[in-house]
Every structure is written in structure tokens, then in C-alpha cells.
Amino acid sequence: MQSSSDQILARLMTFHPKVIDLTLDRVHRLLAALDHPEAKLPPVIHIAGTNGKGSTQAMIRAGLEAMGKRVHAYTSPHLARFHERIRLAGDLISEEALSALLDECDAANEGQSITFFEITTVAAFLAFSRTPADYTLLEVGLGGRLDATNVVDQPCLTIITPVSIDHQQYLGETLPEIAGEKAGIIKRRVPCIVGPQEEEGLEVIEARAARLGAPVLAYGQHWQVREEAGRMVYMDEHGLLDLPLPNLPGPHQIQNAGAALAALRALGADEAACEAAVTRAEWPARMQRLRHGPLVGMAPGAELWLDGGHNPAGGVAVAATLARMGKRPTHLICGMLNTKDIAGYLAPLAGVADSLTAVSIPDEVNTLPAATTAEAARRAGFAQVHEAASVAEGLAAIIAAEPQARVLICGSLYLAGRILQQNG
The missing domain is CATH 3.90.190.20 (Mur ligase, C-terminal domain)
Structure with a gap:
């Protein structure tokens, strides 16, 4: 039997002929109709990249929660149930709350054209704006510059995980073009954590950050991470951390953990929180x-x-x-x-x-x-x-x-x- 949210979500799928249509106009219109919930979010950490976004977000959340912080998290796509996309102060959104929010957004939209991802992202912002928390973790859906999540003027931190070729039909055929779309989340004077990148992608990211006066904390320049003797060693200007290997399997998770640790250190996390980030993260369907x-x-x-x-x-x-x-x-x-x-x-x-x-x-x-x-x-x-x-x-x-x-x-x-x- 379908839940009420399943029925509403199926209806929202019909509001635009395309699944993906990258522009921010429709999102801004609906947010304005709902009195701008995006301006009322707890401090936002915005994450873009081709691979590793979700794992990095999961590690940051584990670290922040180990510090006693309440954390909202938005991710996509979901695996088994839509509710996985919206985590309110640590807990997956309830069926009752999700159905009410979707109905509210549907009514405010007044039948106008909007994609499924756009209207459900607005619903997430509405939920986050009404539930007290210390941080909001936003994972980009596709690209960055024109992604529906890219409506927050002043996040406290942005993160760009490794960029590679994917979604060329939407983001461009070359690595510099795709990196330019990801770099669209960088905001004026907001620090940006940058994971390992190809040189031509890194140049695009650093150029945009320089134009906006955004401090860059880049892998290989401002922080290092490596596996050594069955442990993970991380180093930045704050010093060295000798930590267990990430509980998420795979050597690529060491790089994702490095980006998460760079973010946590920028937010003032202590060593215990950093260890929790790499040992307590949960992220299904990644090995x-x-x-x-x-x-x-x-x-x-x-x-x-x-x-x-x-x-x-x-x-x-x-x-x-x-x-x-x-x-x-x-x-x-x-x-x-x-x-x-x-x-x-x-x-x-x-x-x-x-x-x-x-x-x-x-x-x-x-x-x-x-x-x-x-x-x-x-x-x-x-x-x-x-x-x-x-x-x-x-x-x-x-x-x-x-x-x-x-x-x-x-x-x-x-x-x-x-x-x-x-x-x-």
C-alpha cells in the first residue's frame, strides 16, 4: 500500500516534462512564496563534487554529532525510501511531517512548472528552517551552479570533492567545464575545502575562489592525508592526527575522510570528533x-x-x-x-x-x-x-x-x- 507521501511525490513528478532542467528561477519563485526558508537555515555546509559527496557528508555528520551538535542533512538520490533524503536534527523525517510539507509546497506552487528535485528541495529547506539545529549539511544534486540547493547566499563552508567526467549532457564535455559548474557553489569570502583534483579542474576552482575572495583549503597544499602502517595520518596547519582507517571500506574513503576532517577542523572540532568522523559514519550502498x-x-x-x-x-x-x-x-x-x-x-x-x-x-x-x-x-x-x-x-x-x-x-x-x- 502506498503511503500518503508516495502519492504526493508521484503527483509532484508530473509538474515538469523533464526530470532535470537546470535553472534557479523556479526555486527562487517558490521560496519567495514560502517566505524564504533558505534564509532561515542553521549554518550551512554545502558539498559538491562528482564522487564522494555523500560519504564526506556522512563523516562530517558523524564528527559534528560526536561533538553534541544537532545536524540537518540533505542528500540525493534515496535508495529505498524518499525519507532518506531529509534528516532533521539527526533523525529521518517522519511520514506525517513529510506529507504535510509536500502538501504545503504543492499549494504554494499553485500548479506552476517545477521539477521534482526543485520542489522537494524546497520542502527540505522548509523542514530545516522550522527545526532547531546547529548545522545544515546540503549535498548538491547535480553540478552546483544551477543546482536547486545553490540558493543559500552565505554558507559557513563549501566543499568540493573530486571532480571527474560525468553528466556531460548537463555539465559540459570537458573537465574544466564540469569543474566550473561544481565551483558555482563557492561564495564570496566563504572558506572552500577542496579534495584531490586533476590540475585542470583545480585551476578552475581556484580561479573562481580568487575572484570571490574565498579562502581555499586544498588537498596537497593546505592539508594532507595518507594511509600509513594500517592507520590514517592527517596533517594541516593545526597539526597531525593519527587515526584509525575509515570504517567505510575502500582506499578512496581516505581522501573523502581527509576532506571531512579539513571541514571539521575549520569548524573547530577536537581530535575525538575527528576520530568519530572516520569510525562512526554510515553510508549505505558504498561497498x-x-x-x-x-x-x-x-x-x-x-x-x-x-x-x-x-x-x-x-x-x-x-x-x-x-x-x-x-x-x-x-x-x-x-x-x-x-x-x-x-x-x-x-x-x-x-x-x-x-x-x-x-x-x-x-x-x-x-x-x-x-x-x-x-x-x-x-x-x-x-x-x-x-x-x-x-x-x-x-x-x-x-x-x-x-x-x-x-x-x-x-x-x-x-x-x-x-x-x-x-x-x-
Whole structure:
């Protein structure tokens, strides 16, 4: 049975012919009709970037909450339920509150054209403006400059995680163009934390910051982070931190942790808060080990993992994570969207997996057919390529041949969301 918020969300999907239409005009109009909730938010930390936004946000939240701070958080897309996108002072928004806010925004919009992401972002701002908290963490949906979250004039901090090629149809074909869109969140005289970047992207980010007089705290210049002897070492002008490795798996999480620590140190966090940031963060579907549910029950002797990365940089990160795991037969079950660079995603994974089973993403209009994914896997160099009608069917075939296998379900956050829904 649909909840009332599901029914309202389905209606909001019909207010604009496009899912994505980057402009801020409609958002400003609706915010004005609601008496500008974006001007009444607790201090805002605004996060853009191609990869690592969500993990970085999760670590910052863990650190701030360890300091006793109440933190709002906005993220997208959701995995299993829309409510995941809006966290009020630490707790996911309730069904009752979400339905009331969506109805209020719908009424204020008066039937005018607006995208689903725009009107739901305004609903989040309305919720954040009415609930006391110490900080608001805003994750950009797409790009930065024209993203619906980019309406806060004076955040207390901006963060740009690594920028790479993705969403070219909206953000530009080249890395400098895409970096320019991400750098659109930088505000006059507001400090900006910058994660590891390609040189041509960093130049664009630093140039915009210089024009706006925004202090830059950049990886490699103002802060460093590395793995050393099974620990994570972070250093900036405040001194050195010797911390455990992040609890979120994968070597790329060390860089994300570095950006989170740079942000926390800029906000005055102590060492205990910094340690909590890297040891207590929770972020589903980012190299997440599945430990219960029907799929795990099908394969009691196997390791079952889930990851939602979907662009070439995500493929590199997943490959590096798998390469560092203990020796074990490793098989991928992969489903992707037809808007993604499938060849770029699969290329780094061919060398670390024994096989790939291609699936279509259930109930997703933009899914890549399993046959297309399979053909791309063959071209990428996978030794064994199969197709399956579902993840469960693919898993059953893998386990029948190798009961102790490591199996990674990957290729799309939409596929990951379906798995989390189905697997409980």
C-alpha cells in the first residue's frame, strides 16, 4: 500500500516534462512564496563534487554529532525510501511531517512548472528552517551552479570533492567545464575545502575562489592525508592526527575522510570528533557488506557486497577496493543506466573480477538491457560474461559453481536501492 507521501511525490513528478532542467528561477519563485526558508537555515555546509559527496557528508555528520551538535542533512538520490533524503536534527523525517510539507509546497506552487528535485528541495529547506539545529549539511544534486540547493547566499563552508567526467549532457564535455559548474557553489569570502583534483579542474576552482575572495583549503597544499602502517595520518596547519582507517571500506574513503576532517577542523572540532568522523559514519550502498536478508540466505558461505558507483572514477574506486581484499573468487552482478559511460566504468574492473553477470535494473525505464551490459563487459576484457533475468538468478548461478565466492552487486545507485528494498 502506498503511503500518503508516495502519492504526493508521484503527483509532484508530473509538474515538469523533464526530470532535470537546470535553472534557479523556479526555486527562487517558490521560496519567495514560502517566505524564504533558505534564509532561515542553521549554518550551512554545502558539498559538491562528482564522487564522494555523500560519504564526506556522512563523516562530517558523524564528527559534528560526536561533538553534541544537532545536524540537518540533505542528500540525493534515496535508495529505498524518499525519507532518506531529509534528516532533521539527526533523525529521518517522519511520514506525517513529510506529507504535510509536500502538501504545503504543492499549494504554494499553485500548479506552476517545477521539477521534482526543485520542489522537494524546497520542502527540505522548509523542514530545516522550522527545526532547531546547529548545522545544515546540503549535498548538491547535480553540478552546483544551477543546482536547486545553490540558493543559500552565505554558507559557513563549501566543499568540493573530486571532480571527474560525468553528466556531460548537463555539465559540459570537458573537465574544466564540469569543474566550473561544481565551483558555482563557492561564495564570496566563504572558506572552500577542496579534495584531490586533476590540475585542470583545480585551476578552475581556484580561479573562481580568487575572484570571490574565498579562502581555499586544498588537498596537497593546505592539508594532507595518507594511509600509513594500517592507520590514517592527517596533517594541516593545526597539526597531525593519527587515526584509525575509515570504517567505510575502500582506499578512496581516505581522501573523502581527509576532506571531512579539513571541514571539521575549520569548524573547530577536537581530535575525538575527528576520530568519530572516520569510525562512526554510515553510508549505505558504498561497498556495503550485506549480512542479512533473503539474498544472504541464498549464499551462506559467500561474501555479498553492494555498491552504487556508476561512473569511471567509481569503477576505479571499486577496483582498488576489491584489489585490496583477501584472495577469494570474485564475481560481479552488474546493472547500469543507459545514461552512463559503461565502458569507462567496466574497464578498471575487468582485471579484478573473475566474471560479470549482467542484469537489467527492475522497474527502471532508463536501464541498460542486460545484453548490452554483457557485450560491453566482453569488450572490456572480462574472461567470463553471463546474463541473468534477476540478481537472485545471477547469484544462484554463481553460488552453485563457487559457494565461497565474493559477489559484488554494482553499477547503479538505482540497482542498489532495489536490492536494499528487496533484501530488507
